[in-house]
Amino acid sequence: MDKVYIKNVSVNYHSVSAETKALKNISFKVPDGDFVSIVGPSGCGKSTLLNIIAGLLKPSSGEVFIDNILVKGVSPKIGYMFQKDNLFQWLSVWDNVALGLKIKKELNDKTKQKIEELLEKYDLKDFKDHHPNELSGGMRQRVALIRTLVLDPEVLLLDEPFSALDYQTRLNVGSEICEIIKTECKTAIMVTHDIAEAVSISKRVIVLSKRPATLKKDVKITLPDVSPIKRRECPDFSLYFNDVWKEMDINEG
Incomplete structure (x- = not known):
């Protein structure tokens, strides 16, 4: 198809x-x-x-x-990943991932659980309270991708x-x-x-x-x-x- x-x-x-x-x-x-x-x-x-x-x-x-x-x-x-990760420096990893859901007013118990699952699945759970400037470039890109995936495109x-x-x-x-x-x-x-x-x-x-x-x-x-x-x-x-x-x-x- x-x-x-x-x-x-x-x-x-x-x-x-x-x-x-x-x-x-x-x-x-x-x-x-x-x-x-x-x-x-x-x-x-x-x-x-x-x-x-x-x-x-x-x-x-x-x-x-x-x-x-x-x-x-x-x-x-459609989900879109750009050249730059576009993470907000003043937000934690968790809050960056949740941002799209907050904007769409879809942040609830079910989607919060999905965020936790994706962060754990892709080895970012231990960094969820960190800020972007504390992460490597590769980790930042993974955060950007998870932020996109949590919207389920x-x-x-x-x-x-x-x-x-x-x-x-x-x-x-x-x-x-x-x-x-x-x-x-x-x-x-x-x-x-x-x-x-x-x-x-x-x-x-x-x-x-x-x-x-x-x-x-x-x-x-x-x-x-x-x-x-x-x-x-x-x-x-x-x-x-x-x-x-x-x-x-x-x-x-």
């Missing part, structure tokens, strides 16, 4: 003097439970596409469907979620986050500049061209079902990496 369907999406930006075409007739489907990454040259519109899927931005033409229902605004089925959108981390932490946290998303049975769409990250984490990699971005290639990844770090050690990993790399318009034009 297709969880997300992006159908002929185009985006044009208008100014007083000109029109800029950002995305052009992009279509692809994401089955329920899949992890899909979107890569492409800088400035090609990857994050714009993510914002359209989230319902934060309306396309100039085309449509997005979630569970065959047209997206007309922000959907409660069905689709997770991740916009360069590990880019602020150093390389070693990025590898470990990417593996952790991937495992959490898999355990929670979520559908995920991630934007990244890192081809190795995309190949190691995803079931498919969507390659966009330079602006105006079109869907240049849809690469299915059939590496073994092991951790992203272990996937990087597989013999076929470099083949997928090269397959994606050669489609990137890095050195063209």
Whole structure:
């Protein structure tokens, strides 16, 4: 079953003097439970596409469907993780996780129990009274993810979620986050500049061209079902990496 369907999406930006075409007739489907990454040259519109899927931005033409229902605004089925964890420094881990529930006026005994369960499940229970500045970068990202998961979204959108981390932490946290998303049975769409990250984490990699971005290639990844770090050690990993790399318009034009 297709969880997300992006159908002929185009985006044009208008100014007083000109029109800029950002995305052009992009279509692809994401089955329920899949992890899909979107890569492409800088400035090609990857994050714009993510914002359209989230319902934060309306396309100039085309449509997005979630569970065959047209997206007309922000959907409660969508959870969004940004480049920065956006944790509030003056709030504890527990209060940061609970913030969305408080805003939605859904913080009750049942959801409080869910917060406790998620914090314990992902090794943050002992840190629930700590503040963000007392946590490592990787732990902060886990807190940000749990804050999203506690709202029970069905689709997770991740916009360069590990880019602020150093390389070693990025590898470990990417593996952790991937495992959490898999355990929670979520559908995920991630934007990244890192081809190795995309190949190691995803079931498919969507390659966009330079602006105006079109869907240049849809690469299915059939590496073994092991951790992203272990996937990087597989013999076929470099083949997928090269397959994606050669489609990137890095050195063209």
